[in-house]
Amino acid sequence: MTSSDYDPTSEGAETDFSRRMSYGDYLALDAILGAQHPLSEAHDEMLFIIQHQTTELWMRLAIHELSAARRAIAKDEVQPAMKMLARMSRIFEQLNNAWDVLRTMTPSEYTRFRSQLGQSSGFQSRQYRLNEYLLGNRNHAMLKPHAHDVETTRLLEAELATPSLYDEVLRLADRHGLTMPAAVLARDVRETHSFSEGVLQAWRIVYEAPETHWMLYELAEKLVDFEDYFRRWRFNHVTTVERVIGFKRGTGGTGGVSYLKRMLEVELFPELWRVRTIL
Numbered sequence: 001m002t003s004s005d006y007d008p009t010s011e012g013a014e015t016d017f018s019r020r021m022s023y024g025d026y027l028a029l030d031a032i033l034g035a036q037h038p039l040s041e042a043h044d045e046m047l048f049i050i051q052h053q054t055t056e057l058w059m060r061l062a063i064h065e066l067s068a069a070r071r072a073i074a075k076d077e078v079q080p081a082m083k084m085l086a087r088m089s090r091i092f093e094q095l096n097n098a099w100d101v102l103r104t105m106t107p108s109e110y111t112r113f114r115s116q117l118g119q120s121s122g123f124q125s126r127q128y129r130l131n132e133y134l135l136g137n138r139n140h141a142m143l144k145p146h147a148h149d150v151e152t153t154r155l156l157e158a159e160l161a162t163p164s165l166y167d168e169v170l171r172l173a174d175r176h177g178l179t180m181p182a183a184v185l186a187r188d189v190r191e192t193h194s195f196s197e198g199v200l201q202a203w204r205i206v207y208e209a210p211e212t213h214w215m216l217y218e219l220a221e222k223l224v225d226f227e228d229y230f231r232r233w234r235f236n237h238v239t240t241v242e243r244v245i246g247f248k249r250g251t252g253g254t255g256g257v258s259y260l261k262r263m264l265e266v267e268l269f270p271e272l273w274r275v276r277t278i279l
């Protein structure tokens with residue numbers, strides 16, 4: 001230490017953590033930073049692992065926020081839900097920006113370790129699937145890659161049995177001055193909601209007179225905002241994939257880019273997109 005180095009203990013900074021909880025203890029850093037195990041000598045494998053692990057951490061937060069937002073909406077606590085949905089958009093903005101780091105990996109670099117991945121793929125991400133199910137994209141075929149894992153299957157099945165975020169929003173709207181179709185309110189929540197003319201007409205009333213339905217108007221726009229960011233995530237994914245593996249088949253066994261392009265067609269809140277056309 002040179003004489004010009006500032007010593008924070010002079011203003012009381014604690015430095016003895018032999019018997020106190022430290023930064024690393026609280027954040028379980030030994031577990032997190034001890035969880036990168038590249039299977040090859042390829043320099044870029046570390047990037048690949050960390051990119052996925054950080055995404056999984058953000059997805060963990062997304063599930064936390066989405067489930068709490070859904071519970072709040074079911075209890076008519078719209079203001080806290082609004083904050084959580086705003087945070088959801090910021091999380092996905094963060095994930096969207098993160099693709100820029102992964103894009104620095106060229107096809108030549110990826111092929112040095114791709115064979116080590118075996119048949120594993122993001123297709124098998126349980127948190128990703130939980131997010132999709134929470135948001136209402138409830139494709140049961142996506143349970144199959146988890147059939148070997150009893151705990152994950154139980155978790156995803158439990159999610160399918162619970163109304164999605166959008167189901168709760170439509171129920172809330174029905175309690176607050178709009179009339180949603182009875183068939184939609186009583187639908188089998190295990191399935192994906194499909195476009196309903198009655199729901200569209202209900203949202204039309206809100207969008208034609210925002211000042212009289214301000215709460216529902218703001219909530220609807222929060223959902224649209226979020227789906228906008230999520231669409232960008234899907235687009236960034238497929239573009240990065242095409243850039244890195246071209247039109248090769250995926251390790252998970254799908255057509256690769258062709259499969260991911262199909263996923264760009266998913267609409268979580270179809271009536272909120274359609275209402276724009278009829279205003």
Ligand code: HEM
Binds near residue numbers: 055253260
């Ligand atoms: C070089 C990087 C990447 C490549 C080449 C790639 C490739 C693919 C391919 C080809 C699929 C289709 C399934 C298959 O047949 O394998 C897929 C699915 C998926 N990937 Fe990636 N991926 C990359 C990065 C990422 C990252 C960083 C994440 C973030 C966790 C991710 C998450 C997912 C998810 C969640 C799916 C399933 C999507 C769905 O079912 O809608 N991927 N990926």
Ligand SMILES: N[C@@H](CC(=O)c1ccccc1NC=O)C(=O)O
Binds near residue numbers: 114120251252
């Ligand atoms: N499906 C990718 C492999 C892949 O991306 C991947 C493999 C293991 C763990 C996470 C992955 N990321 C997203 O799919 C491929 O076909 O190259």
